[in-house]
Amino acid sequence: MQLLIDSPTNDVLVTTPKPRGRTIKALGVGKGDHANYLIQGDNLDVLKALMPSLQGMVRCVYIDPPYNTQENFAHYSDVAKHHDWLAELEERLVLLFRTLTKDGSLWISIDDLGLHYLKVACDRLFGRDKFVATIVWNHRETRENRRVFSFNHEYILVYAKDPVLFNSTRGDFPLSEEILARYKNPDNDPRGPWQSISANVQAGHAVASQFYDVVAPNGKRHFLPQGRCWAYNERRMREEIKQGNIWFGSDGNGAPRVKKFLKDVQRGMAPSTLWTADVAGTTTDAKKHIKSLFPDGHPFDTPKPEKLLHRILQIATQPGDLVLDAYLGSGTTASVAHKTGRRYIGIECGEHAVSICAQRLKMVAQGERGGISSEVDWRGGGGFGFVQAP
Ligand SMILES: C[S@@+](CC[C@H](N)C(=O)[O-])C[C@H]1O[C@@H](n2cnc3c(N)ncnc32)[C@H](O)[C@@H]1O
Secondary structure, three states, X not given: OOEEEEOOOOOOEEEEOOOOOOOHHHOOOOOOOOOOEEEEOOHHHHHHHHHHHHOOOEEEEEEOOOOOOOEEOOOOEEOOOHHHHHHHHHHHHHHHHHOEEEEEEEEEEEOHHHHHHHXXXXXXXXOHHHEXXXXXXXXXXXXXXXXXXXXXXXXXXXXXXXXXXXXXXXOXXXXXXXXXXXXXXXXXXXXXXXXXEEOEEEOOOOOHHHOOOEEOOOOOEEOOOOOEEEOOOHHHHHHHHXXXXXEOOOOOOOOOEEEEEHHHOOOOEOOOOEEOHHHHOOHHHHXXXXXXXXXXXXXXXXXXXXXXXXXXXXXXXXXXXXEEEOOOOOOHHHHHHHHOOOEEEEEEOOOHHHHHHHHHHHHHHOOOOOOOOOOOOOOOOOOOEEEEOO
């Protein structure tokens, strides 16, 4: 079997017939280090060994731990007593949270049975103020008729080291075609396309200076509807009208509306908490992808689609940031990180660290075309180090 051992810059692939394990402490994960690592071993031991160099270094932790489904999969067992399952996960979560940078975030895939226990545990371990969101992911489009309900979604719990900092530094998505279509320029405003929003708002927290009649440039007076106040006080409103920021309709007689210019929309769209199959892929997509990479033998049973990880890394990281997945499975997180220029550490205890993850990442480095490859125009390159935990 051939495995890739990284060169110091990861630019050159060096192959060796045997995994030449380095001591885990010697991994180069500091800022400026370009190395990617696949580590075979129990994540608790590995995290403990790595903690001195990993603490505060990881921009995004993503984990997809066994959900305790009581199933024995071909590559790992998912049968545990509920208490043991949660206790083992908690032990690792504490360490994983410590690896985060100040603007870092932790994402955990989980199903309906585990979500609520895990949410309470995470709130207790990290603090309720570190909670960011629960994402609902439509992971299957086919119906599951054997059960009382067809489970068509999973969850992703999101926590951040500092949710305010995370919010101001996270990635967002370009405005959709649908939203862009709302921006028009019926008055040929030289500032470009705009859309209008109501100039009056609910009067709940209004102050006295927000109640007056607005006088349009053509002299028409506009009165407030019941229970509403103007968004600005009278002086500011006059100034906004003078600046051409208030729209009174194409004939000048319409109710005042505030012009919002496309050029001022800095951040694109905030990510929604509802992730449909078309934007984040499905488990069926993921299995087909793995099957195409490993046509012989039993495919990995529970892979996540690359689209899902791509979305997470787009929100949580920038190219060059370090990503950590401590339950690597078939290697999806590492594959997506590799294709999108993030650095990564993937930990997997099973034999498939070698038979699937390492082989998959080798294919990725050689320009593998599945998953998100066409979306990100992936053409190959880079490498990774393989380490077996002692
Ligand atoms: C649900 S799978 C992850 C699937 C992965 N997200 C993917 O896309 O392929 C969970 C993985 O965690 C691994 N695992 C379970 N306990 C572990 C431990 N203590 N240390 C390292 N890996 C572990 C299992 O072997 C399994 O491959």
